[in-house]
Amino acid sequence: MKFFIDTANLDQIREANDLGVLDGVTTNPSLMAKEGIKGVANQREHYLKICEIVEGDVSAEVIATDYEGMIREGEELAALHPQIVVKVPCIESGIKAIRYFTQKGIRTNCTLIFSVGQALLAAKAGATYVSPFVGRLDDISTDGIGLVAQIVEVYSTYDYNTQVLAASIRHTQHIIQCLEVGADVATCPLGAIKGLLKHPLTDSGLATFLADHKKVNG
Ligand code: E4P
Numbered sequence: 598m599k600f601f602i603d604t605a606n607l608d609q610i611r612e613a614n615d616l617g618v619l620d621g622v623t624t625n626p627s628l629m630a631k632e633g634i635k636g637v638a639n640q641r642e643h644y645l646k647i648c649e650i651v652e653g654d655v656s657a658e659v660i661a662t663d664y665e666g667m668i669r670e671g672e673e674l675a676a677l678h679p680q681i682v683v684k685v686p687c688i689e690s691g692i693k694a695i696r697y698f699t700q701k702g703i704r705t706n707c708t709l710i711f712s713v714g715q716a717l718l719a720a721k722a723g724a725t726y727v728s729p730f731v732g733r734l735d736d737i738s739t740d741g742i743g744l745v746a747q748i749v750e751v752y753s754t755y756d757y758n759t760q761v762l763a764a765s766i767r768h769t770q771h772i773i774q775c776l777e778v779g780a781d782v783a784t785c786p787l788g789a790i791k792g793l794l795k796h797p798l799t800d801s802g803l804a805t806f807l808a809d810h811k812k813v814n815g
Contacts, residue, residue, distance in 0.1 A: 598776055601653070601784035603764065605632045605643065609787045610650050616790070621653030623728070623764065623784040625684070625708070626660060641677055648678040656706045656726075658684035659694075667694040675703040682706050682725060687715045692722045699723030706762065716748040720757040726782065730765035731775075742771065746778035753779075769793055 599620035602613045605628040613619045624647070634643050644657050655678070659670040667690060671683040675698075683698060684706040685691040695705045699722060706726040707719035711734060719727045729748060731741030745763045752759060760781035766772060769792030775783040 598780055599653075599782040600790060601656075601762070601782055602790065603628070603766065603784040603786055605629045605634065605647070607632075607643075607646060607650065610647060613787055613790060614651050618790070619651055619653065620782070621655060621680075621784075622647050622651055623656040623684070623706070623762070625656075625658050641674075644674070644677055644681060648680045651680070653680065654682045654704070655680045656682045656684040656708075658686075658708065662686070662688065662690060664690040664693050667691065668697055671698055671703060671705075672701075684708050684728075685724075687719060687727075692718050695719060695722040695724050708764070710748075711744070713744065713747045713751055716759075716761075717751065720752060720755075720759040724759050726760045726762040728762045728764040728784070731763050731771055732765035732767040734765075735767070741765070742774040742778060745775060745780050749779045769795075 600618055601621040601623050602610055602619060603623050605624045610622055629640055634640050647655050657674045659667045661667045661670050674681050674683050682704045685694050686709045687707050695707055698705050704725040706728055707724040708728045710716050710727050710729045716727045729744045734741035748761050762782040762784060763775045763780040764784050766783055766785040766789055769789050772783050772785055772789055
């Protein structure tokens with residue numbers, strides 16, 4: 598399973614990249630706003646900075662919601678850097694735009710996926726990735742990981758190439774569950790990735806090793 602980091606924060610992207618396990622980055626308009634990045638020129642410059650840090654795919658979301666606007670914006674974003682994947686919301690104009698981008702060889706991430714039907718339309722349009730939002734479904738007492746599992750199974754049954762990118766991951770256990778159900782990618786906050794490292798037996802075991810070493814070696 599590939600690991601993407603779900604942030605527009607350059608320090609966090611660098612930290613995850615330095616761990617040596619990062620395969621890409623996802624951003625969205627809220628994450629860009631959180632970093633205080635205003636204006637089209639600054640946002641595009643920021644995407645380029647992210648592409649300089651990581652080697653993998655970087656999702657950049659269109660703001661337009663009409664077909665022509667999405668096409669214009671998506672083509673501009675894709676032209677910025679070969680690592681850019683155009684992120685498009687799962688609405689009617691978005692599905693049409695994904696079909697257009699697919700025919701042009703522009704890679705896409707169909708976002709705001711909350712049902713297997715939406716994932717089906719995105720795959721039929723040729724999306725490179727679909728992003729089911731696990732945490733936001735859990736927030737409304739619906740099984741987010743269950744949706745990821747359902748999409749993985751449907752894509753496998755019908756041989757769709759679209760990759761399942763589990764998004765809205767809130768904690769380390771979500772990552773483990775994504776592994777178990779066969780997600781292609783999980784995009785996670787830095788804390789959830791680092792949470793995978795933690796085990797009290799590792800900490801106590803290391804403390805004992807170092808103490809024993811010190812007893813003999815001073
Ligand atoms: C990433 O692609 C999504 O936009 C993001 O994971 C949404 O996460 P949230 O539900 O925590 O805002």
